[in-house]
Every structure is written in structure tokens, then in C-alpha cells.
Amino acid sequence: MIYPIVAYGDPVLRKVTRPLEKDEMDLKKLADDMFETMYSASGVGLAAPQVGLNVRIFVVDGTPLNEGEEEEDIDPTVVDFKKVFINPQILHEEGDEWPFEEGCLSIPGIRGDVYRPERLRIRYRDLDWNEIEEAYEGMAARIIQHEYDHLQGKLFTDYLPTLKRQLLKKKLSDIAKGQVDVSYRMRFPSRR
Structure with a gap:
């Protein structure tokens, strides 16, 4: 099932999410639906708040970032x-902060340079409820950091310089009102 993606301005995007219990819902179905939703919008990550759910789960697939790349340009981290x-x-982050122009399915048409640490260590549960602790770096770490922020009620625009955020106010307001052209289904806070 493809969910509509929640647009900027919806309060669910600003809430700290709650942990999931092992058997409270069909997590495999939810993950499959989130992947389907993400792929339909050409994303590489999707967090539960972006489909209107206030729970701690996100999905990632960085594989498309290497599509069409020459072998020497392939990013091994994804x-x-x-x-x-x-x-x-996220247990800890380290390394030099590096910029990358990020975007977000909930904030279509807006991009901006965000500085994030290059490495992280994260603990999480998989679909079989195994606890896993792993380290990531580079683009894989960045995708995780971006999606993790959604679980903390943060958006990539929060990291932009004040002046850039001021300049984006009208565009963000238009997104919240549904005055944006997108190729995927969205749910706008002003159209409830």
C-alpha cells in the first residue's frame, strides 16, 4: 500500500516518536508499505512520521544513489x-562535519546544504526483533541521520542558516497549504 506523504506543517513531523512494542503491529507489512511509498516518490529514506505515524521506525535504500554511476564513482557506503x-x-557521532545538499519528500522542491558528522554508531532492532549495533559512515550515515532526525521531530531545514530559512518561509507556507507540484501523493495539513 502506498501512503500519502505528510507535508511540511503537519504537527506529526515535529513530535518525538514513541518506541514500538514487539507485537503491537505487523512491522513487516508496515516496512513493506513504507518501502513501496518511498520508491513511488523516488526517495532513499522514509520515516514513520512522514506517513503520519508517531512511532520509531524508518526504512532506507541508498542503492539508487549509485544507479548510472561509473564503477570508479560508486559510493561503497550505499x-x-x-x-x-x-x-x-544513535549512540554517538564523530568525524568532520561535511556538507551535502539534502532534500526531503515532506518538503518537495526545497534543498539545502546540511553539515553532519561523517560517522555514527547506532543500535536498533530489525524485523525479527534482533538487537543490532553497527557503525556507518559517509552517505549511509547521512541517510540514517536525516531519517533519525524525523523520529526526533527535526527537519533538515532546521539546520539551514537563519537567513536561508527566512528566504524559504513563503515556499514552506505554500507547501503546507498544498500549493506545490509533486508527482506523488501527499497529505497537506491545511486540507484535512
């Missing part, structure tokens, strides 16, 4: 990087 993170907790 090769076979398709995962489900349930109840994740």
Missing part, C-alpha cells in the same frame, strides 16, 4: 544499503 531500523538510537 551498496546493498537497504534496511529497516526499528527503535533506533
Whole structure:
């Protein structure tokens, strides 16, 4: 099932999510639906608040980032990087902060440079409820950090310089009102 993606301005995007219990819902079905929704919008990550759910789960698939790349340009951090993170907790981040122009399915048409640490260590549960602790770096770490922020009620625009945020106010307001052209289904806060 493809969910509509929640647009900027919806309060669910600003809430800290609650942990999931092992058997409270069909997590495999939810993850499959989230992947389907993400792929239909050409994304590489999707967090539960973006489909209107206030729970701690996100899905990622960085594989499309390497499509069409020459072998020497392939990013090894996202090769076979398709995962489900349930109840994740970033344990620590380290390394130099590096910029990358990020975007978000909930904030279509807006992009901006965000500085994030290059490495992280995260603990989470997989779909079989196994607890896993892993380290990531580079683009894989960035995708995790972006989606994890959604679980914390943060958006990539929060990291932009004040002046840039001021300049984006009208565009963000238009998105919240549904005055944006997108190729995927969205749910707008002003159209409830």
C-alpha cells in the first residue's frame, strides 16, 4: 500500500516518536508499505512520521544513489544499503562535519546544504526483533541521520542558516497549504 506523504506543517513531523512494542503491529507489512511509498516518490529514506505515524521506525535504500554511476564513482557506503531500523538510537557521532545538499519528500522542491558528522554508531532492532549495533559512515550515515532526525521531530531545514530559512518561509507556507507540484501523493495539513 502506498501512503500519502505528510507535508511540511503537519504537527506529526515535529513530535518525538514513541518506541514500538514487539507485537503491537505487523512491522513487516508496515516496512513493506513504507518501502513501496518511498520508491513511488523516488526517495532513499522514509520515516514513520512522514506517513503520519508517531512511532520509531524508518526504512532506507541508498542503492539508487549509485544507479548510472561509473564503477570508479560508486559510493561503497550505499551498496546493498537497504534496511529497516526499528527503535533506533544513535549512540554517538564523530568525524568532520561535511556538507551535502539534502532534500526531503515532506518538503518537495526545497534543498539545502546540511553539515553532519561523517560517522555514527547506532543500535536498533530489525524485523525479527534482533538487537543490532553497527557503525556507518559517509552517505549511509547521512541517510540514517536525516531519517533519525524525523523520529526526533527535526527537519533538515532546521539546520539551514537563519537567513536561508527566512528566504524559504513563503515556499514552506505554500507547501503546507498544498500549493506545490509533486508527482506523488501527499497529505497537506491545511486540507484535512
